[in-house]
Amino acid sequence: MNKALVERLSNAERQTHYPNVRPKDAATLLILDRQANGEFKVLMGRRHQRHRFMPGMFVFPGGRVDPADSRVPVIGNYHPDVLQKLAYSLKGPKTDARTRAFAVAAVRETYEEAGVFVGSKADADWQGKGDFAAFSERCVMPDLSPMRLIARAITPPRRPRRFDTRFLAVPADAIADQLAEGTGPSGELEDVHWLTLDAAKNLELPTITLTIIEELQNRLSADRDLAPETPVPFYYWRRKGFIREEV
Template sequence: MNEFLVRRLSETERQMNNPNLRPKDAATLLVLDRREDGNHRVLMGRRHMRHRFMPGMFVFPGGRVDPADSRVPVAGDYHPGVAGKLVHAMKGPKTDARARAFTVAAVRETYEEAGLLVGSPSDLAWQGSGDMAAFSDRRLLPDLTPIRLIARAITPPRRPRRFDTRFLAVFADAVADRLPSGTGPSGELEDVHWLTLQEAKSLELPTITLTIIEELQARLADDPELDPAHPVPFYYWRGKGFVREEI
């Protein structure tokens, strides 16, 4: 059991008096701005205080995977090492479309919340619905090729909401366009900023977000190019604490 991670949980995060919901698939995107000195920056924003789930916390852009995400066309394929890790211990059908949906969801949410369009130019004639129309209008497609998996984590039982989240990463040179406002059309994230990983650790963060930042720091020190073959951590709750496995 990962007792250190359990000790970090806030009083709110320790509350386990809710119905035991089934975790929903989710994805979040760590957009990394590489620096020559190694102090890479990551894009984060603060959740609006009106949110029921983690109000006021700083997080990476991301959210729940929607059924339509599996039907959005994409550019390129995952590296086999990434694809295999994405479907590891996946509940239900282990299909290519479902694996693609994690990146589409993360890219869609990054646009909605932070105003960045992560993707590649394409001559494909397609019409995106909702916020994905911003991609088709610019003749862009979400691109699986540069995506890397950093971690997977499942929210402990009996929390108000539960997610089975893939923490994905991409370097900032994959950003094809951005809104001039510096934030996304949904307004879900405020104070969207580029922060060094060390700066990010000083913010008010969910425990798992802080843990993932530390995992990323350690990985970049050993693996600055984010080799797809590199093992990644998988956190889930068993008994009275978190288990950390490597995928």
């Protein structure tokens, strides 16, 4: 199964004619809602057709880590095993501030794109800046404690855009509030709704998104509570194809 995932992802990423750029740190959030029958649904949206990058594709909310994300106050800490996995790097461990920024970025992007506030109730006197002003208005602060790492993937060299993405997951009860509009203020995602994992696989998806869904299904078959110590896949390009390493 793992070999098939690697081969499909490698075959989808053969074009290498763009100038090489350094990948930017990014984070994506999979919000998982466990149904009464044990099935899981995940929150996804369709990228607006006006986007030059993956228009019309269904994705999880997420995006690039901003410098300010490392300075946003948070509630709770990552589980030590999750922190260790997030800090792992091919070029040396990340700092605590940088690893904290992964979850903050995923939470911020989820609000911007889906209108969902993920976090825990905070003191009324905290003053968020930028997008986090909307969080402080609702007395909500990002919470690292329920975050679980599902996978990590680095876009291969010589692609139009490159990201080093951490795919994080939280249970649906981590949602503290949401906008009535059913989407976020950025307008980047349309048709935001809950989908079963099988239904999601039938949509128009980036190959990496399909790969992550299948990795998640494989994990849930043996680890339904997403234990923090469970090894997670790390995809990166080497020579002529992807490598799948476990962290």
